[in-house]
Amino acid sequence: MCDFCTKHGEGKKWYLQVKNYADELLYEELSSTQRDIVKVTTRVEYLDNLFENFVMPAISSVSKEQITSHGAPTSTEPSDVLPSEETTVASRQIEHFGQILPIEDAEKVIDIASSITRMACGCRFANAGKKDERYHFGLMVDRRGTLEKFPDAAASLEVLDKEETKKTFRKYDEEGMIHMIWTAVTPYVMCLCNCDRDCSNYRNYIQKRGTPRFFRAEYICKVDWNFCKGCRSCMSRCQFGAKTYSSALGKVYIDPTRCFGCGVCRAVCENDAITIIPRHEDTEAANIWLQDTTK
Ligand code: SF4
Numbered sequence: 001m002c003d004f005c006t007k008h009g010e011g012k013k014w015y016l017q018v019k020n021y022a023d024e025l026l027y028e029e030l031s032s033t034q035r036d037i038v039k040v041t042t043r044v045e046y047l048d049n050l051f052e053n054f055v056m057p058a059i060s061s062v063s064k065e066q067i068t069s070h071g072a073p074t075s076t077e078p079s080d081v082l083p084s085e086e087t088t089v090a091s092r093q094i095e096h097f098g099q100i101l102p103i104e105d106a107e108k109v110i111d112i113a114s115s116i117t118r119m120a121c122g123c124r125f126a127n128a129g130k131k132d133e134r135y136h137f138g139l140m141v142d143r144r145g146t147l148e149k150f151p152d153a154a155a156s157l158e159v160l161d162k163e164e165t166k167k168t169f170r171k172y173d174e175e176g177m178i179h180m181i182w183t184a185v186t187p188y189v190m191c192l193c194n195c196d197r198d199c200s201n202y203r204n205y206i207q208k209r210g211t212p213r214f215f216r217a218e219y220i221c222k223v224d225w226n227f228c229k230g231c232r233s234c235m236s237r238c239q240f241g242a243k244t245y246s247s248a249l250g251k252v253y254i255d256p257t258r259c260f261g262c263g264v265c266r267a268v269c270e271n272d273a274i275t276i277i278p279r280h281e282d283t284e285a286a287n288i289w290l291q292d293t294t295k
């Protein structure tokens, strides 16, 4: 189990705990440690700021410079002395941090969330100028009155029912989008995302080997060589470089130390050779949650 499950999940997956979606968390006064990091006193204020600085620019298509990088600390004071990576990750884990989850768990989250709002994707707008990519799903947005606070944006925000959302997520899974869940002052759950290589967090953390922004999933995938025909269709699906092809064997292998457990490679395997297992069942992968950015 990742650190969040231990601290906020009572031994279960943190994002499947109903208490982490509750209004009590949304409106409670933050601790002094949390306030020092996020510079506001409640999660509602934090979410309003995030909405204004991240979602609104994507909706109104303002310049790229006006949009903040999703996942970057939004409230850290400028400083002459750069904090260590360890300090930055610790702050991010308090403020806004993510975890990859497979489609099965994304569907369980959809079942828990009391409202789901589909909206424009800030990362794809900021990084690729794509204005109508609607892969970002805010949780409880309408319940906290956000739509009333930003009436100009309301027309661009679609409140979806659970079945519609699941159907959309299934489609994205088949297209190879990785699913991620994010906090707004941990452990409050704020959104579910469907990301590709245009995601700011993916680019900064994985592509540029920067400071971690999300945990790996509570799972990894395995290839059963009894079924693998070596077609290699699954290889390009992996955004984490976890797959290698052995020409000697004519099979694909998933390196458990590199697999992030997103599970999206399964959808392209016509031979059902790829299965997902709990991370803790693999001794090599069991305790790997973050990318080793020094390698
Ligand atoms: S995290 Fe993913 S879905 Fe959410 S805004 Fe970024 S790229 Fe879009």
Ligand code: SF4
Binding pocket: 223, 227, 228, 229, 230, 231, 232, 233, 234, 235, 251, 252, 268, 269, 270, 271, 272, 273, 274
């Ligand atoms: S898609 Fe399936 S059969 Fe093809 S290489 Fe991957 S695991 Fe093997």
Ligand code: SF4
Binding pocket: 220, 221, 237, 238, 239, 240, 241, 242, 243, 254, 258, 259, 260, 261, 262, 263, 264, 265, 266
């Ligand atoms: S090998 Fe692992 S990280 Fe790569 S696509 Fe499959 S589940 Fe995701």
